[in-house]
Amino acid sequence: MTDRLRVGIVTVSDSVSQGKSRDATGAGLIALLCSETWSESFCVVGGHEAHVVCDDEEAIGGLVEDMMADGSVDVVVTAGGTGPSPRDVTPEALAPLLGKRFPGIVALMHMISAEKSPSPFWSLSRPVAALAARYPVLVIALPGSPKGAIECLEPVLPSLVISDPCFAAGPSRRGSKYPMIPLAEATKAVLDAVAGLPSPDTITVALEAAVGRVLAEDVVAHADFPPFPASMKDGYAVVAADGAGTYPVVDDVVAGANEAPPSLQPGSVVRITTGAPLPPGADAVVMVERTEVADAGSGDGPELAVTILDSVQAGADVRPPGCDIAAGTTVLAAGTVLTPADIGLLATLGVVAPRVVRAPRVVLLSTGTELVEAGTEGELPRGRIRDSNRPMLAARLAALPVEVVDLGIVADDEAAVAAALAHAAAHGDLVLTSGGVSMGQKDLVKPLLATMGSIHFGRVCLKPGKPTTFATLARTPASADAAPPAPGDAVLAFALPGNPVSALVTFELFVAPALALLALPLATRTAAIAAAGVRDPSAPALMPGLALAGAVLGHAIACDPARPEFHRVVLQWSARESAFVANSTGVQRSSRLASASGASALAFIPQQSEPLAKGAAVDVVLL
Ligand SMILES: Nc1nc2c(c(=O)[nH]1)N[C@H]1C(S)=C(S)[C@@H](COP(=O)(O)OP(=O)(O)OC[C@H]3O[C@@H](n4cnc5c(N)ncnc54)[C@H](O)[C@@H]3O)O[C@H]1N2
Numbered sequence: 255m256t257d258r259l260r261v262g263i264v265t266v267s268d269s270v271s272q273g274k275s276r277d278a279t280g281a282g283l284i285a286l287l288c289s290e291t292w293s294e295s296f297c298v299v300g301g302h303e304a305h306v307v308c309d310d311e312e313a314i315g316g317l318v319e320d321m322m323a324d325g326s327v328d329v330v331v332t333a334g335g336t337g338p339s340p341r342d343v344t345p346e347a348l349a350p351l352l353g354k355r356f357p358g359i360v361a362l363m364h365m366i367s368a369e370k371s372p373s374p375f376w377s378l379s380r381p382v383a384a385l386a387a388r389y390p391v392l393v394i395a396l397p398g399s400p401k402g403a404i405e406c407l408e409p410v411l412p413s414l415v416i417s418d419p420c421f422a423a424g425p426s427r428r429g430s431k432y433p434m435i436p437l438a439e440a441t442k443a444v445l446d447a448v449a450g451l452p453s454p455d456t457i458t459v460a461l462e463a464a465v466g467r468v469l470a471e472d473v474v475a476h477a478d479f480p481p482f483p484a485s486m487k488d489g490y491a492v493v494a495a496d497g498a499g500t501y502p503v504v505d506d507v508v509a510g511a512n513e514a515p516p517s518l519q520p521g522s523v524v525r526i527t528t529g530a531p532l533p534p535g536a537d538a539v540v541m542v543e544r545t546e547v548a549d550a551g552s553g554d555g556p557e558l559a560v561t562i563l564d565s566v567q568a569g570a571d572v573r574p575p576g577c578d579i580a581a582g583t584t585v586l587a588a589g590t591v592l593t594p595a596d597i598g599l600l601a602t603l604g605v606v607a608p609r610v611v612r613a614p615r616v617v618l619l620s621t622g623t624e625l626v627e628a629g630t631e632g633e634l635p636r637g638r639i640r641d642s643n644r645p646m647l648a649a650r651l652a653a654l655p656v657e658v659v660d661l662g663i664v665a666d667d668e669a670a671v672a673a674a675l676a677h678a679a680a681h682g683d684l685v686l687t688s689g690g691v692s693m694g695q696k697d698l699v700k701p702l703l704a705t706m707g708s709i710h711f712g713r714v715c716l717k718p719g720k721p722t723t724f725a726t727l728a729r730t731p732a733s734a735d736a737a738p739p740a741p742g743d744a745v746l747a748f749a750l751p752g753n754p755v756s757a758l759v760t761f762e763l764f765v766a767p768a769l770a771l772l773a774l775p776l777a778t779r780t781a782a783i784a785a786a787g788v789r790d791p792s793a794p795a796l797m798p799g800l801a802l803a804g805a806v807l808g809h810a811i812a813c814d815p816a817r818p819e820f821h822r823v824v825l826q827w828s829a830r831e832s833a834f835v836a837n838s839t840g841v842q843r844s845s846r847l848a849s850a851s852g853a854s855a856l857a858f859i860p861q862q863s864e865p866l867a868k869g870a871a872v873d874v875v876l877l
């Protein structure tokens with residue numbers, strides 16, 4: 255045995271799974287295994303909460319088998335469902351999965367219960383201790399009460415420690431060495447790594463090329479806009495105090511005229527166009543529709559007199575200087591992703607070469623001996639498929655403020671993958687691979703990344719996307735005479751699963767938000783990460799920057815008791831329900847890219863045994 259025994263805990267309870275009661279038993283068992291006495295021998299897989307499943311034979315068996323097949327546990331401990339009532343079916347659910355039994359462990363549990371329990375009820379409890387038939391996993395089924403479960407487990411823990419070599423030596427332990435961490439932990443690992451990176455370099459770009467780029471510094475207005483009191487209507491500049499009545503038209507001012515008009519005296523008006531500067535002395539504008547011609551004059555020039563039909567307040571239909579942009583204000587903050595409106599603002603201020611952040615460089619490659627270029631024509635040799643991930647990810651990256659270096663397809667050959675990753679780490683800010691991160695003998699990416707830096711996670715409790723891997727790599731200088739990397743500088747590496755849907759979904763969940771943060775000036779990035787509050791366990795588990803919304807399901811959706819799922823859905827607004835209705839894109843297999851085609855969102859389907867009913871509220875990540 256290499257390390258501590260990895261224990262998965264399952265609470266079997268209708269009331270906990272329906273949210274009617276708190277999982278005190280699961281919490282108690284986790285606390286016991288994490289206590290000072292036992293934490294050197296055991297670690298709890300799956301974070302700080304037990305898996306919860308209802309008292310249903312199929313659901314219990316399915317969950318426990320998934321946990322064992324996953325390779326992330328050495329021991330599964332269930333609590334609950336061992337009593338005599340009709341709903342107590344844990345031993346029956348486990349029976350088909352089990353091989354060798356350990357009656358001694360069961361006898362020990364009964365002895366302890368007899369000693370500690372005031373009532374004889376313990377004798378009706380049916381605890382289980384056995385080795386799984388098909389996996390090197392020990393299965394222990396405990397009674398469900400917090401006191402009973404803890405009392406039964408603690409005395410048998412020494413037997414579990416000594417039993418390990420017996421079962422690990424049989425069918426060798428072939429699970430992943432990477433624990434399957436919860437989404438929130440994965441998010442935190444990415445945020446911690448991004449937070450520690452230096453501020454990106456900055457460059458200036460022409461205004462026409464600046465849309466979508468990230469502003470590197472605050473842009474402050476040095477003058478008021480409008481720079482003069484400007485008319486908001488075509489009509490007549492007036493002295494508001496004059497009120498309604500007939501007045502001579504003494505001048506005509508149009509937008510753009512650069513001659514200062516003479517001061518307007520009370521008892522007279524000036525014809526004016528929208529955007530023209532108000533003559534000194536005028537304090538309001540009356541739109542032409544609220545006037546009548548009193549004396550048209552010759553008809554060639556402005557009318558000689560008009561009747562103002564309504565009296566107006568001072569300031570009516572006038573934009574005072576600085577009302578749109580006041581001198582001294584920060585118009586655009588560093589970190590703003592420039593939109594067309596922002597380009598207009600910069601143009602207003604006369605900023606024609608804004609300083610922006612240098613686009614992070616993403617080095618993209620696909621791994622897989624089976625892959626050929628998308629452009630390969632005709633029938634492919636047996637076993638070969640076209641590389642869809644790289645064109646797909648490149649297309650997605652094209653919508654982001656990043657520069658892409660395409661390293662093409664790399665065969666599953668250790669030397670070739672190692673060389674490609676080393677080149678990527680020398681030339682990129684972020685390395686993005688797909689394929690080669692699961693359990694096959696040709697899945698080389700994880701071990702190679704481990705030699706180049708630190709792997710922060712190698713599996714995430716997520717569907718699709720379980721083998722998603724995130725590492726930070728030491729930045730290697732691109733050439734011998736290149737400047738050494740800045741202290742603390744590192745290259746982010748995301749090794750996405752090869753299944754195309756898994757690659758796309760995990761790109762959306764981790765890579766796109768990480769790139770957005772990477773492209774922020776340090777102060778803005780730090781603030782964005784702090785605002786995300788991922789260090790607060792009650793905060794949302796997703797990366798900041800994702801566009802979240804709520805929706806109701808258009809139909810029931812089955813849930814996975816082992817992993818939360820990001821189900822591809824099409825959202826449609828329902829005026830009747832005043833809500834977005836989410837409808838599945840069909841079979842969600844992670845090789846079936848059609849499930850992502852046309853999807854407008856990823857609906858978060860929680861990890862649970864019961865399906866979500868039609869109309870259930872779900873969180874969605876907008877795509
Ligand atoms: N024993 C286990 N096997 C697998 C597990 C597991 O837990 N235990 N996890 C499965 C899951 S979940 C996923 S997702 C995949 C991920 O596998 P890899 O990341 O190692 O990817 P590959 O094996 O290289 O490829 C998987 C699949 O995708 C196709 N592929 C790969 N790259 C591309 C590409 N660029 N364009 C199109 N299609 C691609 C490849 O041909 C495979 O069909 O592992 C499961 N296995």
Ligand code: MOO
Binds near residue numbers: 719721753756845
């Ligand atoms: O987790 Mo894999 O990405 O389901 O297919």
